[in-house]
Amino acid sequence: MTTLLGKIDEIVPNLFRLEQDDETRIISQYILLVGKKILVIDAGLPSSAEFALIPTLKKLADHGSEISLLITHPDADHFGGTAMLKEAFPDLTVIAHIEDCPPLGSLVSTIERRYEPFKLSDEIELSSQAHVRINSRMGSDFEVSKKLSSDLVFAESPFGVNILHIPGHSAGHLGVWIPDSKIFISGDGVMGLGIRNRDGSFLYPPQFISPTIYRSSIEKLQKLKIELLLCSHEQPLRGNSVDSFLEESLESIDDLSYRTEMAIGNESSTLLKICANVHASYDSFPKNREADFALSIQGILMVMESQGTLTVDSLSFPRSFRRK
Numbered sequence: 001m002t003t004l005l006g007k008i009d010e011i012v013p014n015l016f017r018l019e020q021d022d023e024t025r026i027i028s029q030y031i032l033l034v035g036k037k038i039l040v041i042d043a044g045l046p047s048s049a050e051f052a053l054i055p056t057l058k059k060l061a062d063h064g065s066e067i068s069l070l071i072t073h074p075d076a077d078h079f080g081g082t083a084m085l086k087e088a089f090p091d092l093t094v095i096a097h098i099e100d101c102p103p104l105g106s107l108v109s110t111i112e113r114r115y116e117p118f119k120l121s122d123e124i125e126l127s128s129q130a131h132v133r134i135n136s137r138m139g140s141d142f143e144v145s146k147k148l149s150s151d152l153v154f155a156e157s158p159f160g161v162n163i164l165h166i167p168g169h170s171a172g173h174l175g176v177w178i179p180d181s182k183i184f185i186s187g188d189g190v191m192g193l194g195i196r197n198r199d200g201s202f203l204y205p206p207q208f209i210s211p212t213i214y215r216s217s218i219e220k221l222q223k224l225k226i227e228l229l230l231c232s233h234e235q236p237l238r239g240n241s242v243d244s245f246l247e248e249s250l251e252s253i254d255d256l257s258y259r260t261e262m263a264i265g266n267e268s269s270t271l272l273k274i275c276a277n278v279h280a281s282y283d284s285f286p287k288n289r290e291a292d293f294a295l296s297i298q299g300i301l302m303v304m305e306s307q308g309t310l311t312v313d314s315l316s317f318p319r320s321f322r323r324k
């Protein structure tokens with residue numbers, strides 16, 4: 001089936017997957033019907049809400065349906081349609097993890113904490129062109145009505161739906177686990193070898209706040225024995241493909257950690273310089289995008305500092321890093 005924008009598939013009974021193009025890649029959102037409850041997973045971009053989610057929800061919702069929106073994490077391609085959804089469904093309950101609130105809800109805070117977290121410490125800033133692009137993707141401010149601080153049972157058996165905290169890509173990243181059918185909706189909680197374009201090439205490297213936190217979330221997913229994994233920027237993954245994707249996600253942490261250690265060099269270095277060296281060591285990621293590595297590399301550097309193998313001078317601007 002098609003929507004006004006992109007397509008919609010009922011991939012198992014009562015679970016709908018909406019997919020749209022986002023420039024060179026895909027983005028997807030999910031609608032899960034659980035009795036009178038409707039759980040929407042991610043709001044997509046403003047255009048996803050306007051042309052895909054809202055018209056679909058208007059068809060699916062009855063009078064008396066309780067609609068909740070779960071925002072997996074604070075990136076524009078996942079929350080940008082929220083304000084528009086709230087306008088269309090004023091009783092909408094907006095759910096997110098407390099560790100992502102803020103930035104979630106405030107666009108100013110999202111720019112500061114999510115898109116330019118290294119501006120004041122490492123002189124890594126967005127171009128004015130990138131600011132314009134991001135502003136057009138975030139919609140308007142909104143309120144998060146339910147801030148989770150632990151896992152949550154959203155619906156009891158026989159429908160059984162659990163909301164799980166899988167930190168890594170963000171501190172409060174959430175995913176949805178349907179135990180009866182062994183389906184996990186992961187947002188960007190697990191990223192394989194990177195986020196891919198439609199043609200299979202890479203758009204972004206895996207981005208995580210800490211390699212140890214990200215690793216333990218992936219290991220938590222491995223224990224679930226997932227049969228159908230639904231990532232935001234991948235086609236649905238089934239059976240053995242789930243296992244390989246989770247394995248690749250773990251390998252990508254080791255690979256990036258190794259390249260980061262190699263890239264530091266013997267002199268003191270800045271975060272941007274280390275990112276540039278790591279970026280140059282791959283030939284798979286887009287040119288001139290070294291800052292895309294900053295979040296994960298800073299996480300790796302913080303682990304090295306805690307292990308005593310790296311000195312960080314946080315008083316210099318930009319910060320400098322030196323191997324011990």
Ligand SMILES: [Zn+2]
Nearest residue numbers: 075077188232
């Ligand atoms: Zn995303």
